[in-house]
Amino acid sequence: MSLLDKLDAVAAARKALLPEDLDIFGTPIEEVYSTTEASVGGRRILFFGTNNYLGLTFSPECLEAAHKAIDREGTGTTGSRMANGSYSGHRALEQEFSEFYNCQSSIVFTTGYQANLAMISGLAGANDVILIDGDSHASIYDGCKLSGAEIIRFRHNDMVDMEKRLKRLGERASSTLIIIEGIYSMLGDRAPLADIVKIKNYYGSILLLDEAHSIGVLGKTGQGLVEETGLINEVDFITGTFSKSLGSIGGYCVSNHMQLDQLRYVSRPYIFTASPSPSTIASTRAALKLLRDGTELRNKLWKNAHKLYSSLDKQGYKLGPEPGPIIATILDSPKQAIILWKALFDQGIYVNLILPPAAPDGKSLVRCSVSAAHTEDQIDYVVNVFATLRKNIF
Numbered sequence: 001m002s003l004l005d006k007l008d009a010v011a012a013a014r015k016a017l018l019p020e021d022l023d024i025f026g027t028p029i030e031e032v033y034s035t036t037e038a039s040v041g042g043r044r045i046l047f048f049g050t051n052n053y054l055g056l057t058f059s060p061e062c063l064e065a066a067h068k069a070i071d072r073e074g075t076g077t078t079g080s081r082m083a084n085g086s087y088s089g090h091r092a093l094e095q096e097f098s099e100f101y102n103c104q105s106s107i108v109f110t111t112g113y114q115a116n117l118a119m120i121s122g123l124a125g126a127n128d129v130i131l132i133d134g135d136s137h138a139s140i141y142d143g144c145k146l147s148g149a150e151i152i153r154f155r156h157n158d159m160v161d162m163e164k165r166l167k168r169l170g171e172r173a174s175s176t177l178i179i180i181e182g183i184y185s186m187l188g189d190r191a192p193l194a195d196i197v198k199i200k201n202y203y204g205s206i207l208l209l210d211e212a213h214s215i216g217v218l219g220k221t222g223q224g225l226v227e228e229t230g231l232i233n234e235v236d237f238i239t240g241t242f243s244k245s246l247g248s249i250g251g252y253c254v255s256n257h258m259q260l261d262q263l264r265y266v267s268r269p270y271i272f273t274a275s276p277s278p279s280t281i282a283s284t285r286a287a288l289k290l291l292r293d294g295t296e297l298r299n300k301l302w303k304n305a306h307k308l309y310s311s312l313d314k315q316g317y318k319l320g321p322e323p324g325p326i327i328a329t330i331l332d333s334p335k336q337a338i339i340l341w342k343a344l345f346d347q348g349i350y351v352n353l354i355l356p357p358a359a360p361d362g363k364s365l366v367r368c369s370v371s372a373a374h375t376e377d378q379i380d381y382v383v384n385v386f387a388t389l390r391k392n393i394f
């Protein structure tokens with residue numbers, strides 16, 4: 001098959017599965033009215049699939065910081081930090097991340113995707129082993145590929161399977177990099193961190209935890225699963241993103257290993273890409289302060305999450321294992337998922353459609369993401385629409 005034929009096959013597969021009149025995976029958003037509302041096809045829609053967990057994208061503090069930074073430093077850095085230097089904002093944000101996690105060292109990356117790529121490929125190489133959860137995000141899989149290391153998967157959150165695989169490695173277990181997520185992006189469940197830490201300590205492995213979906217969401221000050229469990233000192237490297245609770249774009253890694261700093265010299269996804277723009281860094285710095293003091297926002301987020309999860313559960317939808325800001329309904333087939341997605345969209349509710357192979361174990365998901373910015377009325381509306389659809393289409 002030629003290179004272009006392969007893309008024609010992708011187009012044919014999409015056409016066979018998806019309704020012709022709807023570009024589900026490229027929905028054009030015409031206008032954004034607020035954190036939770038926008039216009040699509042001339043109609044007002046509710047955002048219920050973005051990861052704007054604390055609703056900070058329109059916070060006055062973040063907007064003001066971004067505006068000032070653009071005026072002062074321009075729209076972009078137009079180069080990598082290695083070649084063109086680090087702006088004061090890059091360095092300040094790294095310092096603020098170190099303080100936030102009370103860690104020795106921190107690096108800021110241009111996206112969360114690149115944070116994982118950079119960390120994994122910088123830490124592990126051709127002779128190393130990486131042990132990952134089967135439900136890991138694509139950035140973790142891609143980072144593993146880029147590293148050239150041997151990749152071993154364990155069944156999602158299955159500690160018996162994880163230990164079995166580590167034990168089989170014998171002496172190599174002590175130089176194995178284990179990678180997990182705080183809250184998993186597909187089903188919204190947490191990693192059993194205490195059990196993982198026990199096992200990794202026994203075998204002397206290194207642990208990297210991606211808090212992309214848990215920063216701002218879990219823990220008293222929003223550090224993530226490490227704070228909720230009190231296990232921050234047991235995790236070697238924490239990565240995460242600015243594109244969810246922090247409302248911008250970028251990624252980070254924090255660690256108490258001083259060697260983290262050396263990754264700047266060996267990690268291609270850090271070296272060979274432009275650094276985050278000044279406005280992005282400035283709004284992220286403002287957002288990090290709000291996140292840290294965001295107890296009220298977290299309470300509101302969890303109130304919304306519990307309400308939506310328990311309502312859909314009562315209505316008989318098959319859901320991910322536990323309540324949280326990611327609420328995935330699990331459908332029996334891609335066709336059913338498309339029907340549900342389209343029916344929600346027709347009622348002005350815009351959520352995520354996730355079909356195999358993007359979803360784990362061949363699952364088809366219609367995934368909602370809840371925000372602290374959602375009002376009670378908006379949550380009630382979504383609950384009622386789901387209830388009606390349950391009766392009418394399933």
Ligand code: PMP
Pocket residue numbers: 111112113114116137139181185210212213241242243249250251
């Ligand atoms: N890790 C996880 C678990 C994610 O879900 C995502 C994004 N969905 C990323 C990393 C990448 O983050 P970003 O959007 O900042 O590239």
